[in-house]
Amino acid sequence: MKKLRERAAELLSQGVVSLVLGYEEGTKRPRPLFCRNSVNAEKLIFDSRCIHNLAVYITKKELVGKERFAVTAPISTLRSIMQLFVENQLNEEKLLVLTVDLNGELREFTTFDEIAAYVAQFELKRGEREQELLSKIEGMTREERWKFWMEEMSHCFKCYACRSACPLCYCSKCVVEVNRPQWINPWPAPLANMEWHINRAMHMVGRCTACGACGDACPIGIPIDLITRKMMEDMAPEFGYIPGQPAKQGNALSTWKLDDREQFIR
Amino acid sequence: METKYISQSGIEQWFDAIVTSGKRVFAPVNSRGQVDFKPVKKLSEVADEYIQTTQSIKASVYPKAEVLFSYEKVNGKVNLTDFDPESVPETVLWKVHPCDAAGFKPLSAIFNWDTTDKLHNAHLAKTSVISFSCSAADESCFCTSVNGSPGNTAGSDIQLTMLPDGGAIVEILSPKGEALVALSPSVFVADKGEKKEKYLVDLPVRFNLEEVNAKLNKAFNSTVWKEQSERCLGCGACAFVCPTCACFDIQEDAHGSKGRRIRCWDACGFALFTLHTSGHNPREHQSQRWRQRILHKFFYMPERLSVVGCTGCGRCSRACPVDMNILEHITSIAKQ
Numbered sequence: 360m361k362k363l364r365e366r367a368a369e370l371l372s373q374g375v376v377s378l379v380l381g382y383e384e385g386t387k388r389p390r391p392l393f394c395r396n397s398v399n400a401e402k403l404i405f406d407s408r409c410i411h412n413l414a415v416y417i418t419k420k421e422l423v424g425k426e427r428f429a430v431t432a433p434i435s436t437l438r439s440i441m442q443l444f445v446e447n448q449l450n451e452e453k454l455l456v457l458t459v460d461l462n463g464e465l466r467e468f469t470t471f472d473e474i475a476a477y478v479a480q481f482e483l484k485r486g487e488r489e490q491e492l493l494s495k496i497e498g499m500t501r502e503e504r505w506k507f508w509m510e511e512m513s514h515c516f517k518c519y520a521c522r523s524a525c526p527l528c529y530c531s532k533c534v535v536e537v538n539r540p541q542w543i544n545p546w547p548a549p550l551a552n553m554e555w556h557i558n559r560a561m562h563m564v565g566r567c568t569a570c571g572a573c574g575d576a577c578p579i580g581i582p583i584d585l586i587t588r589k590m591m592e593d594m595a596p597e598f599g600y601i602p603g604q605p606a607k608q609g610n611a612l613s614t615w616k617l618d619d620r621e622q623f624i625r
Numbered sequence: 626m627e628t629k630y631i632s633q634s635g636i637e638q639w640f641d642a643i644v645t646s647g648k649r650v651f652a653p654v655n656s657r658g659q660v661d662f663k664p665v666k667k668l669s670e671v672a673d674e675y676i677q678t679t680q681s682i683k684a685s686v687y688p689k690a691e692v693l694f695s696y697e698k699v700n701g702k703v704n705l706t707d708f709d710p711e712s713v714p715e716t717v718l719w720k721v722h723p724c725d726a727a728g729f730k731p732l733s734a735i736f737n738w739d740t741t742d743k744l745h746n747a748h749l750a751k752t753s754v755i756s757f758s759c760s761a762a763d764e765s766c767f768c769t770s771v772n773g774s775p776g777n778t779a780g781s782d783i784q785l786t787m788l789p790d791g792g793a794i795v796e797i798l799s800p801k802g803e804a805l806v807a808l809s810p811s812v813f814v815a816d817k818g819e820k821k822e823k824y825l826v827d828l829p830v831r832f833n834l835e836e837v838n839a840k841l842n843k844a845f846n847s848t849v850w851k852e853q854s855e856r857c858l859g860c861g862a863c864a865f866v867c868p869t870c871a872c873f874d875i876q877e878d879a880h881g882s883k884g885r886r887i888r889c890w891d892a893c894g895f896a897l898f899t900l901h902t903s904g905h906n907p908r909e910h911q912s913q914r915w916r917q918r919i920l921h922k923f924f925y926m927p928e929r930l931s932v933v934g935c936t937g938c939g940r941c942s943r944a945c946p947v948d949m950n951i952l953e954h955i956t957s958i959a960k961q
Contacts, residue, residue: 386948518892576860578866
């Protein structure tokens with residue numbers, strides 16, 4: 360942590376970056392910090408409690424500005440940054456990625472390949488919570504699953520915290536806000552909520568890296584992160600992807616191959 | 626106002642009498658790891674041991690989505706079915722916190738500031754509020770800083786203060802409260818002279834409201850909005866859990882020759898909220914939207930509606946995914 364603070368202060372005072380996006384102590388747990396000067400670098404922390412996915416901010420130009428900036432990133436954030444690179448949303452020259460490895464050493468990355476090599480050491484695993492809930496859901500019949508999710512979604516009031524917290528929800532106009540035609544009923548109601556969540560999930564297939572930010576952000580505790588996580592787990596082996604390791608060949612559902620083994624696509 | 630005593634078994638009898646009377650009863654229920662207001666039939670369903678429900682009681686008088694009117698075109702003639710105030714059932718809100726009950730005043734002030742809102746008023750007229758004073762609070766609570774208190778009776782028809790013997794001090798505060806007592810009059814006995822204050826949580830005042838107001842009067846162009854709002858994600862969690870946020874959108878549920886017009890919750894934190902058809906957005910950045918949220922509650926509403934738009938319930942701070950702690954932010958504005 361000390362090394363991170365020193366390095367952040369150095370980067371800021373030398374003008375290498377204009378902003379270090381990191382974490383500070385919050386009310387109950389760490390929260391995002393926009394550190395713009397070396398004095399504030401003293402507030403930076405980086406430990407296992409730092410779970411906000413700061414990649415959500417790095418596509419917002421009004422926040423990160425035009426200058427080069429740094430972001431502190433645990434593994435889940437690194438995966439999102441890789442995916443944003445895959446989707447051509449980031450500029451390697453503008454971004455400096457800082458992380459602390461398992462030995463407590465400060466690591467710095469500037470390119471997709473450097474991050475990819477580092478992230479490749481870490482297998483994406485289900486945590487205790489995900490394992491418990493997903494195995495319960497996997498054990499349900501199709502009808503039971505539908506009932507479970509309809510009940511969960513009925514509590515949704517469409518605050519869109521899930522969308523706002525997701526680093527990959529960077530569209531300037533979300534499908535739910537398109538009104539000519541109106542694809543999704545915008546008011547909160549059980550079926551209209553399901554429409555939104557199905558749409559959100561569909562837009563995440565092959566892109567979600569299971570950071571869990573959407574589920575963590577939901578103020579009413581709907582485990583929506585499990586939907587996109589499960590879809591990723593199911594999709595990856597079918598298309599030869601490693602879960603949580605975004606690859607430069609593109610997203611499973613937005614690329615195609617001339618020699619695809621499936622007849623229908625040729 | 627009259628003060629009575631009710632025993633533990635008296636509370637059970639009274640609750641049953643309210644349910645039996647056919648009124649709809651909403652009370653905090655613990656399910657899915659969250660405590661929120663739900664329809665209940667038995668006292669045993671009501672949650673204990675929590676500080677605050679995730680959502681406020683607002684939805685009972687201002688539903689998340691409500692049909693303003695529906696229409697159908699038949700043979701060139703339009704049949705319009707307006708909202709029917711009689712369709713609203715008699716409702717009792719059980720175990721409301723004083724900060725939620727206090728939210729009815731600012732909410733109604735917004736809904737009635739020019740034309741009177743038929744829907745909201747219909748819900749209010751049919752709603753009776755039984756609040757429970759607070760014996761516990763957490764670090765997000767600050768009712769005492771916004772003209773409230775753990776034993777504030779504003780907005781309540783009856784307030785109970787729970788006693789160690791399982792009974793309660795009963796403050797009967799309005800004719801609606803008297804009507805609820807009349808459902809089971811024998812369980813209400815003479816007040817034992819217990820002081821209510823003894824059972825309330827001690828919640829220190831954290832900022833001076835007038836000082837905040839004076840600072841906000843000059844803060845429109847302050848850099849504080851950008852500084853505070855950088856981490857804000859621009860979702861609607863804070864607005865939707867708030868007991869006083871009243872912003873709404875009007876949507877059309879049209880199906881050929883028939884349809885419904887629906888009023889649904891909206892939030893000033895959304896970029897889309899102020900987006901004009903032309904593409905211009907007067908609140909283009911999140912900092913402007915954050916400013917609007919704070920100024921509306923702590924400056925515009927006191928100025929125009931003579932009521933603070935915040936009851937100190939702390940829900941927005943608890944619900945925020947990135948810890949936009951309103952108490953911390955207001956306190957820092959007061960100190961500037």
